[in-house]
Amino acid sequence: MSMQWEFATQRDMGVMTLTGFLGQDATHRFQGAFDWAVARCSGPLVVDMAALRGWNCSGEDAILDATGRLPADRGPLAVCGLGERGAHVLTPPAALSAIRLFPDLETALPALAAS
Template sequence: MSIQWEFRAERGAGVLAVTGFLGQDAAHRFQGAFDWALARCEGPLVVDMAALRGWNCSGEDAILDATHRLPVGRGPLAVCGLGLRDAPVLTTAAALSVVRLFPDLDMALAALAAP
């Protein structure tokens, strides 16, 4: 199983919503989606994973790798909707310096809109 994705602008941010399973086989598709969204978004970018069916460490690594392609001045990447999923790669101190985790999309957008 691979991932599907959708991009939309919402409250001044780009939202990349991901569904399916984000693993090693889908990492390249995620990278393409991320780059596509980044090219069409001038503000902050949120990766919404609320509808994701599952992922593994390769999927987490793909998200962390995407942070290296963020232009200077965009700030950390926002990721939301993990729910009860385990995220050992994204919750390390090093990852938390480039990724901001939020429980849901509304909280992510509110935090990004705050001065």
């Protein structure tokens, strides 16, 4: 199963929802989708991973690499929906301050709006 994505704007923030599997075969697709989303929103960007069936190290690396393409005035990339599934390179200290983690989209949006 390949990775699919959708983009929406909520509360002046971009929300990129991922579904499927984010693996090595999907990293190029993710990078293109991420760059497309960045170009179409001016506020913070949230990557919602709650609907992903899974990911591997290549997928995690693609998300971490994307943080370098997010303009500095947008703040750190927000990632939500990891749930009980671990993502080693997306969690501190590996991600340092490049990624803010939230349990779900309903938590991420108000927290980002307040900051």
